[in-house]
Amino acid sequence: MKIFKDRIFKFLVIFLSFLTLTPLFFIFYIILKNGLSSINLKFFFSLPKPPGEIGGGILNAIAGTFLLLFFASLISIPIGIFFGMFLYEFKEKKIGKICNILIDVLQSIPSIVIGIIAYLWIVKKMGHFSAIAGSVALSLIFLPIIAKATKETFEMVPFSMIETSLSLGSSYPRTIFKVILPISINGILSGVLVGLGRISGETAPLLFTAFGNSFLNFNICKPVSSLSLLIFTYTMSPYEDWHRQAWGCAFVLIILILILNSISKVGLKKWKVKF
């Protein structure tokens, strides 16, 4: 009886574990099935047709996504690394501990709230939606990821290396910039890639900021579209052909995210510094 119970429980755990993965496989199968059929060269390189007309592509969304990611990186990477260096430097002090918690809090703010914040800070001041407002919204999500990655990689640098550098007569800031930062760069880079994967799929923060645009736009003061925004508007539209394109767009987005994540994984292994 005892052994029977044990067997049953183990079976149940394995069964439920595999059942957990079924939605994942199902979603991937559906995206492949619906996505691949709507993808061709024209899909990548043409702009959307007016509502209701068949055809058109997602060039505006691809360009918009890269524009948003580029400016979000420009804002977040330097500030994020700076925050991470602060968290490392003051980790023993009370202020450092409080800020560590605050960074966690920043990371846990729901993305829709982030959208409202960026709207109030920038869109309201500028008077219209813009790519820069979208980038700021994404930055608020991106920042804590980079800060944490920086702090965690800094902590992995063995203390003996810092001691060696200091004993050779280099000053403390020099040790940070010439020894710790160069060693940590791979870890930070991998954090950046994970973060990029994360924010490229964000939609809620862009609703009230980047807003969407069915034309090609590279001006950061004007609204832009993104892959995720396009998926949302096309899904909620009544047009059959737009639903098809939403699947194509989802396929492109998932591939982009998976590529970013796998580079960061491979990179972490390959670039890992050997001490």
Added chain:
Amino acid sequence: MSFEKIYKRIIAIGGVLIIGLLLSIFITLFINSSISIKKFGFSFLINKTWDPVFENFGAFPFIVGTLLTSIISLIISIPFSLSVSLFIGEYYKDTIFSKIFETFIEILAVIPSVVFGLWGLFYLAPIVRNLQIKFSLPPTGVSVFTASLVLSIMIIPYTISVGKEVIKLIPTDLKEAAFSFGATHYEVIKKIILPYAKSGIIAGFLLSFGRAIGETMAVTMVIGNVNTIPRSIFLPGNTIASVIANEFLEAITKIHISALIELALILFVITFILNLIANNIIKKVV
């Protein structure tokens, strides 16, 4: 002054900026919702009507909707996330199986919310519609239940990420002692692993719960967006996040915008508290 001191002074600005950033987020939300806070006061939380035409706003239907979706999704996800945590952290610890499983769960975690919504709307909603027809309810397909189903899949990785770690941390000698007395694996899990890992697992649930509360896109796409308290979980409703996503751009009157920002403030405060509790527990355990 030495270089070290100068460096520390400069780097300390980071702390000021972090605190300033969080404070200004809170203050921005607070100031911009002041009209609504002044007008409705505490009754905002218990008022059951949300009427932009007559400018009467109460958050109660959305609070109910948010609690319903997140609690139901958490309950649905519990057996699955516990199983996978045990699978990775105990039964197949450090084997190729658990590596593969971990990778798949990570992939599940990076799928964007909007893609879950797309899938939920076109594949889950029709299944729910069949259920609704069986219970002779209006066959909307989109409902509180549909949203909870999608959410339950989305939050599973968050519980697992904490759960597997705390299960892995349990000292081997404790387990071996139990095994040497002839305990089966099931008994070890029930009597040693689960009690030992309890607080960590609860922290994982709290984190997932926080995620579920703030989740916007997937929920907005499958919940049906009706501003009343749902009489059944198989009927459409709205959550705090989804009503903001739906109405913020359409709101014209100042009081409407202000009420929506107050909803955002509520969301911010709830996730803030949940996160503090969960992190506190995790820090004690790990």
